[in-house]
Amino acid sequence: MGNYNKSPEVIVKGTHKAWIGYQDIVNEIKKCIDGRKEQIILGIECYPGVRYDEIIEGLIKPLDADQVIHSDNLAYNVEKITQMIERNLTNDRVFGVMSNHKLHEFFDENKLTIARNELSNKKLTIIYGVGASIVQQPDILIYADLARWEIQGRYRSQELANWRSDNYSEDILRKYKRGYFFEWRIADRQKKQLFEQIDYLLDTNQKDNPKLVSGENYRSALIQVVETPFRLVPFFDEGIWGGQWMKEKLSLDPNVKNFAWGFDGVPEENSIYLNFSGTRLEIPSINVVFAHPVELLGDKVHARFGTEFPIRFDFLDTMNGGNLSLQVHPLTEYIQDEFGMHYTQDESYYILEGSDDASVYLGVKEGIKKEDLLNGLERAELGEIVFPDEKYINKLPAKKHDHYLIPAGTIHCSGRNTVILEISATPYIFTFKLWDWGRVGLDGLPRPVHLNHGKNNILIERDEEWVKENLVNRTETIETGKGWTEEKTGLHENQFIRTHRHWFSEKVYHSTHNSVNMLNLVEGKEAIVESPAEAFDPFIVHYAETFIIPASLKEYTIRPYGQSDGETIATIKAFVE
Known part of the structure; x- marks a missing residue:
């Protein structure tokens, strides 16, 4: 069980420059600015949860801008925003109503007008924060992103309040609710709108260890993700009812009481x-869904x-x-x-x-x-x-x-x-x-x-x-071949997901059924996923690992591999019927 990979990554093909640390990043941005026209607006669009103090000290101050605008200050105050989304938040501690708002709705037009009028005659203006691009279309756009689980960790540690709020010590369930039903929805809509405009993608997950890649290489990487099987970075969390199996079998932190x-x-x-050529960036996996x-x-x-x-x-x-x-x-x-x-x-x-x-x-x-x-x-x-x-x-x-x-x-x-x-x-x-x-x-x-x-x-x-x-073990054999059996195991006819289990000791052929496939190796130590047309590199998976096959791959094969060679192993596959 020690071979469960807790840090899977997509190796981006080609030679790609990435910048690590604020000094390296500042030098690159200065070069980019020097190559532009005399008056430059640099936008640093931030997903809610980015550490502003770090961005200011590490990136903004060294650039020595003539003017710095914090876009958050041009948004309405928390009381007005809360009033605007009252029906979305509800009085419930856990559940709200999904917001269909757009980010620009929460900015004060009078403040925006004043800020825009002050932009002229400045050699370098930096606009940073949530909604930076709403203030003015930047000449250079850096998108500062971070993973959803990292945001939740900052909520829990009371390092982070909700956007435009100071509720650092509020009940974590209420903070999470405001993020889930409101903030992440408006931020995701803004992110999708800006995707093609991004000049640089900034990974802000690790404190004081930023990583930067060009927007062109970032977009190229996302194309490559949907051209191959891939895994997400797993996250493990403890709970009041949690057990000990994952901690032991997946080699998790032994000092944590349990993992639920x-x-x-x-x-x-x-x-x-x-x-990217040896430099690892972490991005929210939902970005791949948004892009392709x-x-x-x-x-x-x-x-x-x-x-x-x-x-x-x-x-x-x-x-x-x-x-x-x-x-x-x-x-x-x-x-x-x-x-x-x-x-x-x-x-x-x-x-x-x-x-x-x-x-x-x-x-x-x-x-x-x-x-x-x-x-x-x-x-x-x-x-x-x-x-x-x-x-x-x-x-x-x-x-x-x-x-x-x-x-x-x-x-x-x-x-x-x-x-x-x-x-x-x-x-x-x-x-x-x-x-x-x-x-x-x-x-x-x-x-x-x-x-x-x-x-x-x-x-x-x-x-x-x-x-x-x-509801119990509704297993039906679909087809058998030399060394393999395919079974339908569910789900109920009222549900849109279908699950097929394959038992196999030989190579077995799969179709994506014109849907994304999500699989897990539920029996056996190792398997290898391959393309009959050699459309992607062979992809190795281990027991209990979940992996994704993009719909565009159409077909693939899986066979026992390595420690499982010659054994009968099993996968379960889910897809949308």
Whole structure:
């Protein structure tokens, strides 16, 4: 298990210059300025979360500009912005409504006019911050970016407040909510609009260790990403119910108490390492979706989902840990009406590992009335009783390679002593907790329970018999060949994702089905992915690694490799039907 690659990267072909550290970067920007006309506007467009103090000291001051404008100061104050997005934020601690605002709406036109009138007769003006390009179209544009998980880490450490706010010490769930439903949406729309205009991409993930690449080479690199299989940079996080399997088997930090989640297939939040001639830059992986959605997703998937990556893979580790919260996901009409989302969080649990007592909670017992169930959950939330899950909830034994389908509206959770590969639709934040076994979170605060939402989405008819017939190990053999078998394992017919499992000891052929493919090696130590037409270089994967095949590749093969040569191994593949 020690061969799980925690730092996968895309090697960008060709010789590409990258600049490391502020001194090197300043020298390059000075050369660029010296080669331009006499009056220059340098824009440093920043994604919310970039460290301004570092940008000022390391990049702006050494350039000795005649004028420096901080674009954030031209935006409305936090009170007015909060008033404008009140319906998006809601009073809920966790859930908001997805914003469809544009960034320019939050800038004061009077302040912008004054700032623009002061731009003339200055040899070098630097405009930096969120929305720098809104103030004035720059002659040179640097885009300062950082990964979504890095932003969340800065929220947690109280280093970072929300944009235009000073809420450094606010509840992390409320800070995250403002980022998820508002800030990241307007910043992403701005990023997409500026993509072709970027002269330099600045990686600001590591403190005082910036890296810069030209916009031309950055765009070239993103083209190369969608021309080959690739992996995202995994992120692992602890949780109140977390287990020990990932820590041991994936060689994670032994000093962390547990690891509950392993996010290695979530383009919305993961990042990608791009290696430019030995220099590694980290970018949000969603940038690839924004830049080349048709090549990555496929034409039909793009037509349906736009620039959203609709599939996600992650790990849930409860080995020597605890049960997940008992939960339900919203029905499609509910998530549309309440949260402004286009589609809901259908999912499935694929059992990657499990002890003899591993289990999954799925559906309700036979004959349960919804009003009785809700009464028990409400009393438990008030602390009057310990919720009698054995009375109401269907509990199933789980073993390695079982596959449990979980369409929206189905009560579910993983029991302890399992490692689950969760295969789901992307809207991952919409989990309505119904009962959390009386626990508090790692922050010491009661874990939010969402009965007000959950009660409107529980489909009580999904009982033991229905679950058994519709959701448990619905495996069908599709085709067999020499040394391989292809099986359909799910998902439920109400769900848009399809999953196929391949068992193979010989090379097996795959089609992308005109959709992006996301796969995981669920059995065996190593496999190699190859192109029948030699369209991409051979790509090696290891046990439990998630990898992505862009739709544009059309076809590929996988065979046992290295330590698994001659063995029977298995992958599970998800795609949009």
